[in-house]
Amino acid sequence: MRIIDISSAVDASGWEPDEVRHEVLSPREGAVHMSEEMRRHFGVAFDPDELPEGEFLSLDRLTLTSHTGTHIDAPSHYGSRAHYGDGRPRNIDELPLDWFYGPGLLLDLTGCEGPTAGAGDLEKELARIGRVPEPGTIVLLRTGASERAGTEQYFTDFTGLDGPAVNLLLDHGVRVIGTDAFSLDAPFGAVIRRYRETGDRAVLWPAHVTGRHREYCQIERLGNLAALPGCDGFQVACFPVKITGAGAGWTRAVAFVDE
Template structure:
């Protein structure tokens, strides 16, 4: 099979609203760090000079949110148990893994303006693809926003879904909706502007808040969607990291495209 990487990198040099901090201990520094840890926790004396070249292993420490890079939002992210209609919302470590390795279909929303795309457009895009999503399929939105990853524009110029569009997909039996944008909702500035004009709170985070009524997950910040050979006919693997009690977990999302028998695996990054 072909394995196509659909994940955006966690990059401390890229622009983020919540900046990523990446601290690296060199192999030599790692040796001294290990010596200190062994002494403190186990009472074992260890001289780094005994190691070849005085080096052990490097150590990377990242400081970031669980919503940095390509990640899966869990129902617990959308609101508290008091405001959900299906009981206690599950955290990322409690969700069934078979939601996250499924056939997928991509809807091309690159012609949609910044804002919230509605159910009528989603229906039209599904008809254009020629594939009706089946229960538990993963639906992916290709907005084109992934091309701006690492810049401020990535967080301001994209289309999301309104509440009716999310409900339409959930009515089909979908449990995971993905997007290459920063959020499944419209950009914050767009939502706030429409709220101030109308006074309608329903324009504020309707895609996320749909998860207070119906249990489902989002994959946000997918990447490299142009590399897919077709809008369907592949499986998407987006197994989330098992962060206990968390409202989201990072994922290395990849498309698995079946190749003719006997072909060697090809990994495309």
Template sequence: MRIIDLSTPIDASVWEPNPIEHRVMSAAEGGAHMAEGMRRNHGLDFDPADLPGGELLSLDTMTLTTHTGTHVDAPSHYGSVAEYGEPRHIDRMPPDWFVRPGVVLDLTGEPVGAVGADRLAREFDRIGHTPAPMEIVLLHTGADRFSGTPKYFTDFTGLDGPATDLLLDLGVRVIGTDAFSLDAPFGHMIKAYQRTGDDRVLWPAHFAGRRREYCQIERLANLGSLPGPTGFTVSCLPVLIAGAGAGWARAVAMIED
């Protein structure tokens, strides 16, 4: 089996709209930390200098959102109320949603904004495949080339409401993108709303999740490395964070040799 990594890293050294704080406790500091904890919590004295090399283990502490790096959005991210009942958090979603045959749709070359259902239908015709129920649909926009820069959050293509509904009508329950969001860029949507007064242009892909239960994978990468539009399995199991609207994922494509 060949495995293609489809994930972007969580990296405190690059630009993010919500900056990451990454603190590293060295292995030597870890020894002192352990000794203090054993003394405080268990009444045991231990000299960390007795450790081989005077070191124990390093420890990383991070402050970040669950929407940093490659992650899966849960239905509860889309709003507190849904037409189908109480929206589920990420730890309540069934694991079998996230290991399924994949379909990649090529949207590279599309302008900043959102594509419609007609564009997806043309892509189905081009690849000779219409997504089947529970297949994971991935949108290859090429936006990951801007990852780590401000342009990643302003220059990409998303889906409009009818395009999202088309996929959900087909039985798709997980939709992924290599862009920052499955919707158009925030500024693009806000300007469209100010110009038209039509609130349907505001986060239509996300808000579709208030009517239909589904999950998104955002901030994927390397979708251009997939061998074809089909013929691979996607694994994007989210981290179980109790009561959270999203969970980080190490998304990969698995291809049988």
């Protein structure tokens, strides 16, 4: 079995709308830090120089949002109320794990013109590959956006889905839709321009708002989708980090190819 990494890294050196701060304490600095923490919390004192080679362990401190790097949006991210179930959208730690492991289906949207792909675009791609997703399939959208990861353009130049396109996939029993773009919706600027032109609130982040009416998850900021062997023939694992009460969680998404 071959394992293909389809995640993007959390990289503090890349451009992000919300700054990522990554502080690294060296093993020597970790020794000093641990000495201070042991004395403060447990009343135990030791000299860092008493440790082997004067070192303890390195330590990383990160400040970032749960939407940095490859991550999964939970239903609670889409709004405070749900128009299904008991009306309370579930957080990332409450979702069933079997949603996040299953057969993958890759749809190529690199040929789409404009910032939004509709149901017709998906139907055209499904007809091209001769497949439709089955219940439990994890659908991955390759837009080509990941080639601009780490740059400001990554957040402004990509293709998202409209509401009917999302509903088309959900109608097939899909619970998880992934994209290599910053968002499953069109870029923020394109969304606002469309709203100014039409005055129609239905054009405001329709992919996300669909999640208020139908329970599903998005994987955003995937990478390396070009390395997949084809439109199918692989399994996807994308278990989210278990953060209590969170609307999203990071994931190390991978594809398994049986050889």
